Amino acid sequence: MHAIGLAVYPNFQALGLAVASVFEYANLYRGEQAYHFRLVSEEGGPVMTSQGFSVNTDRLRDSTYDTLIVAGDNDGQLPAASLLDYLRHASTESRRIAAICTGAFVLAAAGLLDGKRATTHWRHAQDFRKQYPNVLLDEDRIFVVDGSVWTSAGMTAGIDLALAIVEQDLGLETARAVARKLVVYHRRGGGQSQFSxxxxxxxxxxxxxxxxxxxxxxxxxxxxxxxxxxxxxxxxxxxxxxxxxxxxxxxxxxxxxxxxxxxxxxxxxxxxxxxxxxxxxxxxxxxxxxxxxxxxxxxxxxxxxxxxxxxxxxx
CATH class of the missing domain: 1.10.10.60 (Homeodomain-like)
Known part of the structure; x- marks a missing residue:
């Protein structure tokens, strides 16, 4: 079973929660608990979204994760420094660490993107480049995989990233079945442009x-x-x-x-x-x-x- 943690912090964008459905439907299609998904934060308990409602979370440090995904917010703001410290540590234990949208700012601030290829929402690309010149940013991508680090563009691209994770873990057939269940096209390729x-x-x-x-x-x-x-x-x-x-x-x-x-x-x-x-x-x-x-x-x-x-x- 693959343990998936979606790490959130105050004022995160709630659309990032959509990735949970990808892993839920993968389990339903397979008829087994292929994924154990948990919504986590640094201290656990309720965490406020940018829309003004809160979600309940587990404490991040209570478990380890095969894949740890960091949600983004609307502005590329950073969470507490202690969370960045934990992400540095988690990157040595998790098989994959990922970010949705401006979550790339969080991984970059933790030093996990230095010298690596990455992407983020095109609207924040200029600020990202200024703040993290050592990251090889390609803003015109749906998602980018560089070794064990995965990053995606705007919030809906998190679904494409999650489908790509399912495809890598469970195969193309399962990923396609999940995409059909979610009424989306089978995941866009990572190389696809953010622009249409x-x-x-x-x-x-x-x-x-x-x-x-x-x-x-x-x-x-x-x-x-x-x-x-x-x-x-x-x-x-x-x-x-x-x-x-x-x-x-x-x-x-x-x-x-x-x-x-x-x-x-x-x-x-x-x-x-x-x-x-x-x-x-x-x-x-x-x-x-x-x-x-x-x-x-x-x-x-x-x-x-x-x-x-x-x-x-x-x-």
Missing amino acids: ALLELDAKSDRVQMALAHAKAHLGSKLSVESLADVARLSPRQFSRLFREETGQSPAKAVERLRVEAARLMMETTRHPIEVIARETGFGDRERMRQAFLRAFGQSPQAMQRSAGREESVL
């Missing part, structure tokens, strides 16, 4: 939203203004005008952003050659894809893969 082109485009009307959803689902097809306008049930001229009003850019530029996002995810989660990725995401050839990456990221796909240690996949 669809969210950033922020379409208001159903017509433009339908066209964007169609484009994302058919990136390998020819996505002309005429074909997207047909999905939106508008003339090409009406569609182009409405699209630009709502998103601030042309349909062609938006489709390129969707393709770049999809291509980057394929690069991070597969070992397909660049030519295959370019074809699957609708660029057609590697040169068109290279130009799109230069516009979006200021570097080529090959350079991005080299920086991620995936150079062999472009050969």
